[in-house]
Amino acid sequence: MKALILISLCFIASKSHSQSTYEIGGFYGRSYYLGELNPTGHFKSEFLHEAYGFYFRHAVNSRWAVRYNFSVGAISGNDALSNDLSAQQRNLSFDSKLYEGAFLVEFNFMHYHSFLYNDFFSPYMVMGVSMFRFNPKGTLNGNVYELATVQTEGVSYSRLGTAIPIGFGLKFKFSHRVLFALEWAIRKSSTDYLDDVSSFYPNPDDMNNVAIGLSNKSVLSDQPSEWGALRGNPTNRDWFNFTTFQVSIRLGKNPRLCHYKPE
Secondary structure, rough: HHHHHHHHHHHHHHHHOOOOOEEEEEEEEEEEEOOOOOOOOOOOOOOEEEEEEEEEEEOOOOOOOEEEEEEEEEEEEHHHHHHOHHHHHOOOEEEEEEEEEEEEEEEEEOOOOOOOOOOOOEEEEEEEEHHHEOOOOOEEEEEEHHHHOHHHHHHHOOOOOEEEEEEEEEEEEOOEEEEEEEEEEEEOOOOOOOOOOOOOOOOOOOOOOOHHHHHHOOOOOOOOOOOEOOOOOOOOOOEEEEEEEEEEEOOOOOOOOOOOOOO
């Protein structure tokens, strides 16, 4: 009977344990993008921007967790800062705010548990799906324009997109209740218009003066790029990244762990 009571207490403790693996937290870091106006520049200082947000995490067990993210960041690109002469000649630039909601799955490479002393850190992998909103803007004669409404390539596109985030991080804990993580996660987006650059120069006869000025900003004004010529690379979609430091608080009370040893 004594053993049965203690086993029951262990079961109750384990249920309490499973119900106390929820966390709420926030993060701060940097965001950047990869595309026509920044094709290879990871962590280029001129294209790094402030990023922040909050999340809710549920640790399913010591290996797996699911997470719901809301992120705010910014992205930008500028041909004038490129080392490529053809990009300098094109001379396009943009900046955009970025808002993302994501569902993510985390896999811990080591056992990681907020209640157990020995499971205090682990590298992990994260991937999932997300939806985001962007709005690239450009400047002409000191005025700022929303490029999607100008239609610089003669086409319309949605400022909503989907993405597939994938990344890696390191989790570690300060205590059973305060948890930390460092994470780098890049997103492959569903659009090639994060930077408003994708395909061809449109026919200027079909555009107003503002659209012409924002579409074709070639440095050599006496040799402007001709309509029908490639303005971007329509075969490659754009990417964006969030690199963040995360702090979370575990919700619920500490479980009463059972240490009964049968006689």
